[in-house]
Amino acid sequence: MRREPLINAAILAVLLAVPLWAWWTDEPFTITLATRVVILALAGVGLNLALGLGGMVSFGHAMFFGIGGYAMGILASQAQDYEPLMEWPILIEGTKSMPVIWLTAIVFSALGALAVGALSLRTTGVYFIMITLAFGQMFYYFAISWPAYGGEDGLSIYVRNEFPGLNTLDPIQFFALCFAILLAVLFFMSRLAKSAFGLALVAARQNQERVQTVGIGVYRLRLAAFTISGAITGLAGALFADLNRFVSPTMFSWQTSGEIMVFVILGGVGRLYGPVAGAALFIVLENVLGGLSEYWHIYLGALLLGVVLFARGGLIGLLAGREVAHD
Amino acid sequence: MSILLFIEQVLNGLQFGVMLFLMAAGLTLIFGVMGLINLAHGSLYMVGAFAAAAVAGATGSFLLGLAASLVAAAAAGAIVEVAMIRRLYDKDHLDQVLATFALILIFSEGTRWVFGSFPLYLDVPSWLAGPVTLPGGIQYPAYRLAIIGIGLAVAAGLFALIRWTRIGIRIRAGEADREMIGALGVNISALYTIVFALGAALAGFAGALVGAIQSVQVGMGEPVLILAFVVIVIGGIGSIKGALVGSILVGLTDTLGRFLLPVAFGAFLDPSSATTIGSALASMSIYILMAVILLIRPTGLYGSD
Amino acid sequence: MTEPILEIRNLCKSFGAVVASEEVSLDLRPGEIHALIGPNGAGKSTLIKQIAGNIAPDSGSILFEGRDVTALDTVARARLGLGRTFQISSLAMGLTVLQNAVLGALGRRGRVFRFFRPVMRDRALLDAARDALQQVGLEDFAAWRTADLSHGQRRQLEVAVALTLKPRVFLMDEPMAGLGAEGSLRLTGFLNELRHEAPILLVEHDMDAVFALADRISVLVYGKVIATGTGDEIRANPEVRRAYLGEEDAA
Numbered sequence: 084m085r086r087e088p089l090i091n092a093a094i095l096a097v098l099l100a101v102p103l104w105a106w107w108t109d110e111p112f113t114i115t116l117a118t119r120v121v122i123l124a125l126a127g128v129g130l131n132l133a134l135g136l137g138g139m140v141s142f143g144h145a146m147f148f149g150i151g152g153y154a155m156g157i158l159a160s161q162a163q164d165y166e167p168l169m170e171w172p173i174l175i176e177g178t179k180s181m182p183v184i185w186l187t188a189i190v191f192s193a194l195g196a197l198a199v200g201a202l203s204l205r206t207t208g209v210y211f212i213m214i215t216l217a218f219g220q221m222f223y224y225f226a227i228s229w230p231a232y233g234g235e236d237g238l239s240i241y242v243r244n245e246f247p248g249l250n251t252l253d254p255i256q257f258f259a260l261c262f263a264i265l266l267a268v269l270f271f272m273s274r275l276a277k278s279a280f281g282l283a284l285v286a287a288r289q290n291q292e293r294v295q296t297v298g299i300g301v302y303r304l305r306l307a308a309f310t311i312s313g314a315i316t317g318l319a320g321a322l323f324a325d326l327n328r329f330v331s332p333t334m335f336s337w338q339t340s341g342e343i344m345v346f347v348i349l350g351g352v353g354r355l356y357g358p359v360a361g362a363a364l365f366i367v368l369e370n371v372l373g374g375l376s377e378y379w380h381i382y383l384g385a386l387l388l389g390v391v392l393f394a395r396g397g398l399i400g401l402l403a404g405r406e407v408a409h410d
Numbered sequence: 411m412s413i414l415l416f417i418e419q420v421l422n423g424l425q426f427g428v429m430l431f432l433m434a435a436g437l438t439l440i441f442g443v444m445g446l447i448n449l450a451h452g453s454l455y456m457v458g459a460f461a462a463a464a465v466a467g468a469t470g471s472f473l474l475g476l477a478a479s480l481v482a483a484a485a486a487g488a489i490v491e492v493a494m495i496r497r498l499y500d501k502d503h504l505d506q507v508l509a510t511f512a513l514i515l516i517f518s519e520g521t522r523w524v525f526g527s528f529p530l531y532l533d534v535p536s537w538l539a540g541p542v543t544l545p546g547g548i549q550y551p552a553y554r555l556a557i558i559g560i561g562l563a564v565a566a567g568l569f570a571l572i573r574w575t576r577i578g579i580r581i582r583a584g585e586a587d588r589e590m591i592g593a594l595g596v597n598i599s600a601l602y603t604i605v606f607a608l609g610a611a612l613a614g615f616a617g618a619l620v621g622a623i624q625s626v627q628v629g630m631g632e633p634v635l636i637l638a639f640v641v642i643v644i645g646g647i648g649s650i651k652g653a654l655v656g657s658i659l660v661g662l663t664d665t666l667g668r669f670l671l672p673v674a675f676g677a678f679l680d681p682s683s684a685t686t687i688g689s690a691l692a693s694m695s696i697y698i699l700m701a702v703i704l705l706i707r708p709t710g711l712y713g714s715d
Numbered sequence: 716m717t718e719p720i721l722e723i724r725n726l727c728k729s730f731g732a733v734v735a736s737e738e739v740s741l742d743l744r745p746g747e748i749h750a751l752i753g754p755n756g757a758g759k760s761t762l763i764k765q766i767a768g769n770i771a772p773d774s775g776s777i778l779f780e781g782r783d784v785t786a787l788d789t790v791a792r793a794r795l796g797l798g799r800t801f802q803i804s805s806l807a808m809g810l811t812v813l814q815n816a817v818l819g820a821l822g823r824r825g826r827v828f829r830f831f832r833p834v835m836r837d838r839a840l841l842d843a844a845r846d847a848l849q850q851v852g853l854e855d856f857a858a859w860r861t862a863d864l865s866h867g868q869r870r871q872l873e874v875a876v877a878l879t880l881k882p883r884v885f886l887m888d889e890p891m892a893g894l895g896a897e898g899s900l901r902l903t904g905f906l907n908e909l910r911h912e913a914p915i916l917l918v919e920h921d922m923d924a925v926f927a928l929a930d931r932i933s934v935l936v937y938g939k940v941i942a943t944g945t946g947d948e949i950r951a952n953p954e955v956r957r958a959y960l961g962e963e964d965a966a
């Protein structure tokens with residue numbers, strides 16, 4: 084009775100087949116949509132570590148998404164203007180190299196998550212939700228009021244960044260790059276969920292007292308999970324910025340946090356592939372419902388209500404049955 | 411001169427704080443009694459503002475508009491509570507967050523659908539339009555002064571309601587022990603609806619009052635909602651007193667930060683970078699305040715345990 | 716006489732007007748079972764919680780192997796070797812029985828920050844976990860979801876997890892509750908052997924078990940230790956008889 088791995092494989096197959104088909108029939112817009120799905124799924128996979136495995140209801144993950152986005156925006160805009168980022172005490176130049184940008188995005192969003200997590204995890208429950216929401220808003224307002232990198236208007240990057248050996252301007256190649264990253268992160272997450280760390284994290288979600296009683300401190304455990312979670316969402320932010328060749332404070336907004344959470348929920352909380360299914364469903368809805376009505380958020384809201392009240396397992400839960408496997 | 415300016419800013423901060431209190435009081439009451447975190451509270455703020463703008467626009471009476479904001483927000487609150495919210499009381503916080511997030515989507519898009527995307531305007535009534543001269547020769551807008559007065563009066567009324575009336579006694583009992591008051595034969599679901607509608611009315615009222623200073627538009631509620639969360643984190647969840655103290659602290663910190671930080675940086679930086687750095691830092695000041703209070707008291711100034 | 720391994724000195728704790736611990740002093744020596752009995756609400760669980768570090772005493776101190784641990788938290792005390800079971804089972808209900816036991820073994824070993832190797836394939840941890848399950852008689856339920864266990868089985872799993880910790884001292888809060896006659900008998904035999912691994916501070920309502928097992932018994936009434944002694948001494952103690960049997964006051 085193991086349907087979930089089959090469903091996961093099917094999700095990946097569709098996610099790969101659609102853009103390949105679009106490539107064959109020369110429909111770059113569809114490839115871009117698929118790339119969006121992949122990147123947003125990655126953001127959701129990051130949140131899912133904190134939310135699904137760790138039980139930390141973060142309503143502020145947009146801050147990591149935004150940090151990743153601005154890491155890309157700042158490095159690339161300095162490079163396209165031929166202005167070094169700073170000259171003193173050491174010379175740091177901008178760059179158009181994706182690997183360097185990704186690394187920067189990961190490091191800075193991890194640092195952000197470490198700092199915010201260290202404060203927020205002193206509390207639990209509703210406080211945690213409100214505090215992460217508030218810190219997210221702090222980043223949002225900071226991005227708006229800091230004029231050096233476009234302020235409210237954001238930053239445009241004229242040419243997509245470079246990856247050795249690939250032509251990233253070709254939509255299908257950029258898609259392949261993002262897809263490979265998603266696969267790598269999903270693999271890492273599948274291992275993490277079954278590791279010693281994963282076991283302790285899940286146990287702490289279910290019963291914090293139990294974990295403490297066996298001599299494992301839950302604060303550091305959660306802080307580590309929150310930090311990794313933020314780093315993954317930050318990487319997604321850098322890719323998202325590269326996809327749009329644009330960053331703006333909107334990446335930091337509470338709506339973005341809400342949407343990342345919606346991916347996780349629509350797909351199924353705590354399921355490895357939940358955010359992938361959720362992001363795909365979201366983008367499909369956005370394009371189908373969005374085509375039918377300008378006010379498609381009403382239907383999205385209704386659907387979300389339905390999932391919360393009647394279908395807690397999300398899409399994968401509906402297809403695979405309720406039990407979440409934990410071994 | 412600059413001391414006058416400073417006092418004016420303090421009054422602005424107070425006015426902002428009082429508005430936040432109207433939001434935060436409802437949120438904290440609803441959490442205290444029903445254990446619900448309600449993200450859609452900002453939508454009720456918006457409903458109040460739109461109702462006031464529509465009715466004041468149609469009738470030309472600001473006071474009718476204010477009354478409409480109370481009625482509309484309370485009604486919207488009661489309807490949503492009965493139709494949906496009460497299913498969430500037993501659910502975990504994640505479900506509550508998601509369901510009320512879904513409500514925001516529905517409220518916002520619904521409002522956009524009815525009123526369109528353009529902002530509405532609610533005019534300050536002519537009898538409050540001008541400035542008044544305060545002792546010391548300070549000129550201050552009469553309307554803002556009225557907001558401070560009304561807000562403080564509402565706060566006093568709320569404290570009195572909770573302290574002395576029957577419903578207040580039940581609210582306090584509900585905060586202390588939910589099962590018990592049910593066992594004592596109090597109609598819990600009616601109590602919950604009333605508390606929710608009361609919180610909604612406060613939010614709608616705040617929306618209407620602010621609507622005359624800013625524009626009335628979709629999405630106006632959520633930034634205020636998040637500030638109200640900051641207030642609650644600072645004041646301690648479930649505590650009305652904490653909400654009041656937190657609101658005033660946040661209102662003053664934000665307003666004075668925006669006023670003073672650029673000036674302070676101007677002392678040793680050139681004017682344009684002083685303004686830049688000062689206002690960027692000012693936009694973060696209340697969150698830094700929240701972080702500091704979290705470090706000292708993780709459950710807020712008046713939070714229990 | 717041997718040095719006590721656990722020593723509680725003048726512990727006081729009140730909840731508002733309720734005095735849960737009043738100048739409680741007792742100790743636990745190597746190799747012994749020290750039973751703590753008393754009517755419901757006497758403050759036995761509260762005492763265990765203070766020793767394990769879940770709640771802080773108002774005053775007094777707790778010494779573990781000669782070291783004052785009063786200021787340490789639960790995690791630190793567990794790492795020093797306090798193995799605790801709960802009166803109301805406290806397990807990760809969504810995990811399997813084996814996973815709960817592995818979690819204990821993991822806590823014992825440390826090195827939790829391992830992100831890549833599957834923990835359920837770790838020989839050393841699995842052996843320790845299976846061994847503990849077998850000792851309490853849960854080996855056939857290893858693959859069960861903990862939430863599907865009966866109450867008695869959950870109590871057994873509590874004990875098993877404590878075993879995986881290989882603690883220096885066991886603190887057990889009513890491990891027999893809900894076990895039934897046969898289960899109690901079995902656990903009694905097991906605890907009788909276990910004392911040679913580490914001494915046990917045992918809160919228990921099952922008086923047959925208490926008198927069969929305990930080297931010493933302390934009686935707690937309204938937060939106060941009214942008597943400490945061997946089973947016979949306790950049986951003969953007039954204050955205890957008064958507290959338990961309500962025997963007519965001599966005074």
Ligand SMILES: Nc1ncnc2c1ncn2[C@@H]1O[C@H](COP(=O)(O)OP(=O)(O)O)[C@@H](O)[C@H]1O
Pocket residue numbers: 730733734735753754755756757758759760761762
């Ligand atoms: N967290 C608490 N808050 C208030 N009172 C408590 C708390 N925990 C225990 N008590 C009270 O302390 C007394 C002792 O309780 P407890 O230690 O559980 O007793 P026992 O385990 O001996 O039955 C009881 O009167 C109980 O109601």
Ligand SMILES: [Mg+2]
Pocket residue numbers: 759760761802
């Ligand atoms: Mg007890």
